[in-house]
Amino acid sequence: MKKLINDPDHVLADALRGIEAAHADLRVDHENRIIYRATPKDHGTVALVSGGGSGHEPLHGGFVGFGMLDAACAGEVFTSPTPDQMQEATKTVDRGAGVLHIVKNYTGDVMNFEMAAELAAMEASVDVRTVVVNDDVAVQDSLYTAGRRGVGLTVLLEKIVGAAAEQGRGLDDIVALAEKVNGDGRSMGMALTSCTVPAAGKPTFDLPEDQMEIGIGIHGEPGRHRVPMGTASEIAQQLVEPILGDLDFGSSPTIVMLNGMGGTPLIELYLMYGEVAAILEKHGVTVARSLVGNYITSLDMAGCSVTVLRADDEIVSLWDAPVETSGLRWGR
Amino acid sequence: MSTTDTITIEGFTAWLAAFRDRVTEQRSYLTELDSAIGDADHGANMARGMAAVMEKVGASPATTADELFKTVGMTLVTSVGGASGPLYGTFFLRLGMTAGAVAECDAAALSSALRAGLDGVVARGKAEAGDKTMFDAMAPALEAMDAAITSGASLAEATAAARDAAAAGRDATETLVARKGRASYLGERSAGHLDPGATSTALLFDALAEVTAS
Numbered sequence: 001m002k003k004l005i006n007d008p009d010h011v012l013a014d015a016l017r018g019i020e021a022a023h024a025d026l027r028v029d030h031e032n033r034i035i036y037r038a039t040p041k042d043h044g045t046v047a048l049v050s051g052g053g054s055g056h057e058p059l060h061g062g063f064v065g066f067g068m069l070d071a072a073c074a075g076e077v078f079t080s081p082t083p084d085q086m087q088e089a090t091k092t093v094d095r096g097a098g099v100l101h102i103v104k105n106y107t108g109d110v111m112n113f114e115m116a117a118e119l120a121a122m123e124a125s126v127d128v129r130t131v132v133v134n135d136d137v138a139v140q141d142s143l144y145t146a147g148r149r150g151v152g153l154t155v156l157l158e159k160i161v162g163a164a165a166e167q168g169r170g171l172d173d174i175v176a177l178a179e180k181v182n183g184d185g186r187s188m189g190m191a192l193t194s195c196t197v198p199a200a201g202k203p204t205f206d207l208p209e210d211q212m213e214i215g216i217g218i219h220g221e222p223g224r225h226r227v228p229m230g231t232a233s234e235i236a237q238q239l240v241e242p243i244l245g246d247l248d249f250g251s252s253p254t255i256v257m258l259n260g261m262g263g264t265p266l267i268e269l270y271l272m273y274g275e276v277a278a279i280l281e282k283h284g285v286t287v288a289r290s291l292v293g294n295y296i297t298s299l300d301m302a303g304c305s306v307t308v309l310r311a312d313d314e315i316v317s318l319w320d321a322p323v324e325t326s327g328l329r330w331g332r
Numbered sequence: 333m334s335t336t337d338t339i340t341i342e343g344f345t346a347w348l349a350a351f352r353d354r355v356t357e358q359r360s361y362l363t364e365l366d367s368a369i370g371d372a373d374h375g376a377n378m379a380r381g382m383a384a385v386m387e388k389v390g391a392s393p394a395t396t397a398d399e400l401f402k403t404v405g406m407t408l409v410t411s412v413g414g415a416s417g418p419l420y421g422t423f424f425l426r427l428g429m430t431a432g433a434v435a436e437c438d439a440a441a442l443s444s445a446l447r448a449g450l451d452g453v454v455a456r457g458k459a460e461a462g463d464k465t466m467f468d469a470m471a472p473a474l475e476a477m478d479a480a481i482t483s484g485a486s487l488a489e490a491t492a493a494a495r496d497a498a499a500a501g502r503d504a505t506e507t508l509v510a511r512k513g514r515a516s517y518l519g520e521r522s523a524g525h526l527d528p529g530a531t532s533t534a535l536l537f538d539a540l541a542e543v544t545a546s
Contacts, residue, residue, distance in 0.1 A: 080417075082410045197371075
């Protein structure tokens, strides 16, 4: 598999250099692999730290900046960052009002952020709280799994909670809002192809031309079902139905994201969004805001995911609030 | 048991080096196993982590077990990431705390230190028997080791028993449906593959048996 890399073992370090070169409003701590704002937010405001394995760009580094995250910790490709990185990021961005850790529900991420929070508690200097995002309806939340994965909703949560933090709301409020967003959103993804981890050099799994994976996560792991390839309209059905079956959106307006997995052209993502919007309309679900593009990816995987979030006036106004990051930018 | 039937700091260091060699040699194999039911990084992560461990250990040689394994555990925690970092890291940290400030361990002391390591893995990962994790190789290994010690086996015999039980535990993960970690997302599709974590744990006990063989 051809890749634009120098050395499979240096992908992350080299990419961080590029991020620093491209964005004057970001700083990169190369030793600790932390991306943070060049201009810290005001003293007395809650700071947001997220992080995870690399390969999901723009998540999370692309969402560092005004109106979203204060810092992001980058792990190796598809590997959680480590507690010392998170601890360092937490200390870097703390403005005296506490720090929220936004963690996607994967075993490694949860364990490492847990250890980071333990370290922070030992130093007793920073009030750290955690929200674990788990929005993936493909996984049954039961004793028999590690729980639902954190996927697309993470993007919406970082935007909405980031806006609230920028307004100066207190840590308890911020935590409650983050939990509300997590409870009110659901996602479902599919893959047309596998992806190639640079260090592995070949696709993580084989997916024949006439097959697709339904219920994938964001790490190139196979999904829950392998089914025959369908039309965009049929695929949209297979993504939206499980979401609507899992959460009653009632008459509430929603924010909908049609996210590309990294290897699918925007024209197909828009085509898919059209199908998704039509199905939602048929079910009486109103869409207040929408987002189409590559926001939480799985390297070069082809495919997409759908996220639907219940959004009252407060959520919509936080969504509309100004944001200035390399991944999302409006209103400022 | 003779007074020389112990594992020393040099022995522990040789154990770590032998584990490093195994995960490095089998890097591709571990990654291949992880590709089937995980995210294709276990081999690379373990190889990177153990390389960092041996570099640290070589740079500042420890004189006691607690010191040595604290370095090992913290290095794994801070250099591996994923689930393997906290799990193997916690294993070595707890192992060292229980072994204590000693320069050598006999079979019984080694076994109880390893047991504390396993307890740490359980506390961190919350895995139980049959979840298709490293627990399924480690727990039977320690049971076999304790049984051997109780029946008067030497250190070499006890670690050989642990090695064999870890390998059997690893093999038994093939038919299991994963209930923890990323493989659990696959449900029934996770059956039919060896668990990568149980496989690297079997290498850990294989390395221990090798360095303690008389």
